[in-house]
Amino acid sequence: MTAMVSDQWTRELKKGGIQLCILALLREERKYGFQIIKELRERTGGFFDLKEGTLYPALHRLEKRGFVVSEWVMKGDKPRKYYSITQEGLRELEKASKEWERMVESVRGILEVRK
Amino acid sequence: MTPIERYLRDLRLRILWLPANVRRSILDEVRSHLTESARRWGGGVMGMERAIFEFGDVAEVARSYREVYEYGLSFKVVSCLLSLFLGLLSLPFRELAGSVVLLIAILYLVYIGLLAGKRVGVICGISADAGRAGLFLYYAIAYSDFAIYTSAELVLFVISLIILPFIGYLAGKAKERRFRPLF
Numbered sequence: 001m002t003a004m005v006s007d008q009w010t011r012e013l014k015k016g017g018i019q020l021c022i023l024a025l026l027r028e029e030r031k032y033g034f035q036i037i038k039e040l041r042e043r044t045g046g047f048f049d050l051k052e053g054t055l056y057p058a059l060h061r062l063e064k065r066g067f068v069v070s071e072w073v074m075k076g077d078k079p080r081k082y083y084s085i086t087q088e089g090l091r092e093l094e095k096a097s098k099e100w101e102r103m104v105e106s107v108r109g110i111l112e113v114r115k
Numbered sequence: 116m117t118p119i120e121r122y123l124r125d126l127r128l129r130i131l132w133l134p135a136n137v138r139r140s141i142l143d144e145v146r147s148h149l150t151e152s153a154r155r156w157g158g159g160v161m162g163m164e165r166a167i168f169e170f171g172d173v174a175e176v177a178r179s180y181r182e183v184y185e186y187g188l189s190f191k192v193v194s195c196l197l198s199l200f201l202g203l204l205s206l207p208f209r210e211l212a213g214s215v216v217l218l219i220a221i222l223y224l225v226y227i228g229l230l231a232g233k234r235v236g237v238i239c240g241i242s243a244d245a246g247r248a249g250l251f252l253y254y255a256i257a258y259s260d261f262a263i264y265t266s267a268e269l270v271l272f273v274i275s276l277i278i279l280p281f282i283g284y285l286a287g288k289a290k291e292r293r294f295r296p297l298f
Contacts, residue, residue, distance in 0.1 A: 033148050056141075
């Protein structure tokens with residue numbers, strides 16, 4: 001029971017952070033799917049270790065909302081779809097980052113008092 | 116057929132009802148990813164199988180895409196026509212056959228709402244209503260000299276017209292709550 005609660009809690013936590021992380025990665029430069037998955041895994045110490053097939057629907061959702069745009073680029077003879085953040089995406093990232101910081105500070109305040 | 120082609124075929128079948136341009140875009144992107152992934156895993160059948168494993172179960176992937184995109188026009192038209200047909204067949208409901216078909220229509224609306232969401236659920240409910248109301252009016256006009264329905268049946272009929280779109284709506288709402296996207 002304890003393990004199930006932990007998995008569910010972790011999943012809910014990841015729900016909040018993943019979109020923020022994807023937008024933040026795209027703010028640096030345009031990236032394609034593999035790059036995003038690799039960087040998410042490496043730069044979060046494995047916390048965001050996505051099943052590859054779940055990233056693309058997420059990117060499509062962001063694109064549908066106008067936060068990212070995509071384009072096909074030929075790398076040699078191989079086509080790759082690159083994603084870039086839009087102005088709307090940058091605004092959303094800024095808002096979400098502030099909320100995230102606020103949440104982290106608030107939770108930290110509670111946890112430190114408990115200690 | 117290679118494992119990747121099989122995977123793409125399965126994915127295509129599961130997103131068949133999405134708009135054609137969306138479907139093409141998804142399949143092109145997944146093909147590109149799996150091809151590159153298979154190369155990274157050493158190529159050949161083993162590389163492809165590993166790439167597919169890392170990508171994820173095709174049913175889950177398809178569901179994630181369906182969550183992002185609404186179903187295409189052809190799906191909505193076919194669903195509405197089927198609902199209309201079931202609505203037609205569900206009258207007169209005083210006979211067992213009509214009641215059974217009404218139950219099937221209700222189950223179908225639940226299925227469509229769970230599959231495609233509130234809006235499609237409501238539209239299909241209204242289509243079923245149109246079928247029922249159309250046939251009801253036909254009988255009322257054709258047999259206007261006879262009281263073919265009792266008062267209780269008329270009341271039940273009106274209630275059913277209200278309930279059918281509501282069932283589609285509730286099923287769509289349940290879908291939203293059950294399948295909240297990860298992001």
